[in-house]
Amino acid sequence: MEKPEKFNVVTQYHVEVLKNFLNDFQLQNTFITINVSEEFKYQQLILKRLSVITNALNSLYQQDFHITDNKYAIKFCNLLSKNQLILAQYLIHNNNFIVYLTKKVLTLWLLLISNEKPIIDNINIEETQKQLLKKICDLYNDKLKDVVSSVTIESVLEIFHSVMKDFRHRLSEAIDEDVGNILSQHACRRLLNVLNEWFKMEHITDASNNLIIVSTLIVILDIKKLEIYEAEIAKDSYLIQIFLSILERVDSKIESICGLLCCGYLPAVRKVLDILHYTVRSTSDIDMTFTILTSMRDYTGKILAAFEAQELNGYLMFDNDHTEFFDRQRNNNKVVSDVSINIECTKKLIDIYMEVYTTIMKIFTENDISLIDISADIKLRTLMNILTFSNDLLQKNENLVEYLLNWYTNNDSDLTSFMLNFVRLELTFREFKKKLINFDGESHIKSVMECVSLQMSHLLNHFTSHDFFLRFLISTGFNHSILLDFIISNETNFLEFLLKYCKYLEQDISRFSIICKKFDEKHSEMENCAERVLGVFNDLIQLIQSLMEKNLFPYNATSLIKRLKKVESCLKEIMYSKDSN
Incomplete structure (x- = not known):
């Protein structure tokens, strides 16, 4: 049968290719071929057929038509559902390209039968998914026993990732x-x-194969990301x-996951930091x-030990060539430090510290303290260690506000999230x-x-939220139109930050006035700082x-205006007090 010119619909050609692919399957001959030339030709045929199957599934997954409106689509899906376990066997093929295409086919198939299209005749969706996922997990566990190649393990984990990512997307x-x-x-x-x-999950502490670590x-x-949708899942x-x-199983491995911060492999370190960030945001366990x-203390300590504080700050500046900096320190080609970090890791580390202290304070503030059971000695030791090295860093570096903002200014979302987290930290500290x-x-x-x-x-x-907000205003040239763009944008959480900062400012107007005076003295571009902020x-x-009034604002901003006017009134009192003195 001739190949169709377009792949926008499933045709008899796709059904025949899938039939031939399944009929030719002989496990013992697929993976052990005597003649090298014949093996190569056969593998090329497998790749060609897998590509056709992939195109067909892409067509079904992306098109708006119902599968039940296309008789060839029905035949294709029924055939695939009955023989999906045969297809799954190609995940352990010795040709990496075949494994990759098989992963793509299985992912598309699982997502296709997960979406909201009508249930295909004669296919038990639940049983089909269950059998296939169990088979894939069995292949994963078998490969873990003897990890000669990580391609199968990595591919299985990528299938799991795609399914959970799609699930979150649909719930959102x-x-x-x-x-x-x-x-x-x-x-x-x-x-x-x-x-x-x-x-x-026991293998996450095995640093011998970086691909397995990162994929796991x-x-x-x-x-951890699914915790955001716990209310929906609870239905x-x-x-x-x-x-x-x-x-609970994941949380029981947090200590082991933390140990990978010093695995020396930057992609793994970044994923560990992400996991810890999500964990501390969702936990109320002291x-x-x-x-x-x-x-975090141990990881930070190793970073500071690997580089002197002043030298580290130099590496973290954006005006040099070290945006991505040290990844396992070497001396004469020998590893002398097992820490790996870059700007993004540094930002995430700061975010986690803020979230941890916010969480700790909330646990004490929002709960009956008499019911909090803690072993104080170890916790005090940790807190005092952090206090010691943080004090040292703060005392040695007068320009940390500028350093911090430099790290975040290349991404508006990161910058507003940082300012929001910091003002939350301060508001929590008040309580x-x-x-x-x-x-x-x-x-x-x-x-x-x-x-x-x-x-x-x-x-x-x-430094306080006032310092960061004032530096932010400097970067905008005190342009209120730029603030408006941030407020109406759905790409950042600036609106949430501004509302919380206004609340914070109302309760701390005297300190704001003092900081404005310091900015007037230190920065020539900040003359009459408080007056410019009022403007x-x-x-x-x-x-x-x-x-x-013109119905051009995207939402009802009455509460925002009310909050802004309160701040405006506070700022006018400062100006009046300043003039009267």
């Missing part, structure tokens, strides 16, 4: 009535069950039990939080201090709280009101 876009269908039909439901029963960490990160009583079970904090002042409980708990308070106080003596807020309020 679903309306309430669609959630039930997604939870019941999507392959991720069966995948979580398979992972819970069969997935081996990606799957673990996918599981399925069976699925939420499975999810919480596998989540011991888990301190486990992460301790690992924490109130709790500490009135605390009359056990002395060992109070010692931990006082140490946290000391760390925060020392940090805020060097920005005044112009921003007028512009938003004007756009709202």
Whole structure:
């Protein structure tokens, strides 16, 4: 049969190619061929047929038509569903290109039967997904016993990653009535069950194969990312039990995952930091939080030991060639340091520190402290170690505000997230201090709280959210139109930051005035700092009101204007006080 000119629909040609591919399958002859030339030709034929099958599945997955409207599509899917386990065997082929294409085919097939298209006749979607995922996981576990090549393991883990990523995407876009269908039909439901029963996470501490480490960490990160949708998953009583079970298994390995921070392989380090960040954002467990904090302390200590503080700061500047800097230090070709880091890792490390201290303070602020069971000695030691090296860094470097903003200014989303996290940290500290002042409980708990308070106080003596916001305004040239662009953009969380910062500013207007005076003295471009900030807020309020009157603003900004006007009033009081003096 002739090959069709276009691949935008499934034709009889695709069905015949799939039939021939399956009919020719003989496992013993596929992987062991006597004649090298014949083996090469046969592998080329396999690749050609897999490419055709891939194109057919792409066509089905991307087109808007229903599968039931195309008789060849129905034949193709029925044939594939009955023989999918044969196809899965190609994941252990000795030709990496065949393994890669097989991975692509299986991924597309799982996503196709997970989406909202009508259920194909004669295909039990749930059983089909379950059998295939179990088979893939079995191949993964068999390969783990003797890791000669990591291609099969990496491909299996990439299939798992694609399924969970698609699941998150569908949940993020679903309306309430669609959630039930997604939870019941999507392959991720069966995948979580398979992972819970069969997935081996013990190998994450084996640093002998970087591809296995990174791929495994990606799957673990996918599981952590699903926590955001726990409320949606909870609508399925069976699925939420499975999810919480596998989540518990992941959390039980956090200490082992932390150990990979010093594996010396930068892609793995970045995934570890992502996992820790998601974990600390979702946990309310004090011991888990301190486990992460301790690992951050050890990792940071090794970084500082590998480079003197001043030299490290030089490497972190964007005006030189060291944006991506040290990845395992060497001396005469010998590894002398097992730490790996770059700018993105540094930013993530800072984010985790902020999140950890915010979480710790929230645990003490929002819970009955008498019910918090902590072993204070180890936690105090960790906190004091961090206090010691952070004090040293802060005292030696007067320009840390500029350093920090330089690291973040190449990405608007990262910059606004950093400023948001910092103002959250300060707002949480305010409530924490109130709790500490009135605390009359056990002395060992109070010692931990006082140490946290000391760390925060020392940090805020060097810079605050005011410093970062003022430097941000300098970078915009005090242009209120740029602030408006940030506010209406859905690519950053600047609106959330601005609302929280306004609340923070209202309660800290006297310190803001002091910092403005310091900026006037230090920066020539910041003359009359407080007055220029007032001008920005005044112009921003007028512009938003004007756009709202013309129905040109994308949402109702009444609460935003109210908050901005409160800040405007506070700033006017500063100006009035300054003039009267």
